[in-house]
Amino acid sequence: xxxxxxxxxxxxxxxxxxxxxxxxxxxxxxxxxxxxxxxxxxxxxxxxxxxxxxxxxxxxxxxxxxxxxxxxxxxxxxxxxxxxxxxxxxxxxxxxxxxxxxxxxxxxxxxxxxxxxxxxxxxxxxxxxxxxxxxxxxxxxxxxxxxxxxxxxxxxxxxxxxxxxx
Numbered sequence: 001x002x003x004x005x006x007x008x009x010x011x012x013x014x015x016x017x018x019x020x021x022x023x024x025x026x027x028x029x030x031x032x033x034x035x036x037x038x039x040x041x042x043x044x045x046x047x048x049x050x051x052x053x054x055x056x057x058x059x060x061x062x063x064x065x066x067x068x069x070x071x072x073x074x075x076x077x078x079x080x081x082x083x084x085x086x087x088x089x090x091x092x093x094x095x096x097x098x099x100x101x102x103x104x105x106x107x108x109x110x111x112x113x114x115x116x117x118x119x120x121x122x123x124x125x126x127x128x129x130x131x132x133x134x135x136x137x138x139x140x141x142x143x144x145x146x147x148x149x150x151x152x153x154x155x156x157x158x159x160x161x162x163x164x165x166x
Contacts, residue, residue: 009037012092019051024131028096045078082117098127
């Protein structure tokens with residue numbers, strides 16, 4: 001008798017503050033979809049940061065990047081990533097790496113998460129060459145001085161940044 005086990009869909013979380021989402025983030029999400037059936041972009045609250053955009057605005061900016069794609073979910077969460085993952089039965093976290101310094105921090109976070117939720121695996125993806133230098137803080141700094149970031153963020157994000165910073 002041949003039993004075929006039905007495989008449940010693989011789901012991952014991609015957490016961050018996304019203030020704002022950049023083309024580097026979008027690229028990472030799209031590449032994650034080649035590995036996972038579903039990716040939840042988790043807009044997290046950080047006590048270390050003072051975001052330019054409200055969490056609901058950041059969520060909307062991300063959703064606009066993936067219109068009609070049922071494989072990309074966007075959620076707001078304030079609390080421990082492991083609690084969200086456990087509650088939603090998610091066992092994978094996607095993290096992007098741009099430089100060695102990113103790895104040191106991300107390795108510590110992955111180790112702590114794994115200690116609190118042993119089933120949670122962290123998958124590190126290298127940033128694409130064209131975006132490895134991009135981060136949200138740099139984008140906001142350039143925009144605040146009327147610099148051009150149109151190749152580094154989605155068009156609707158550039159427009160929202162201009163509204164906020166100009």
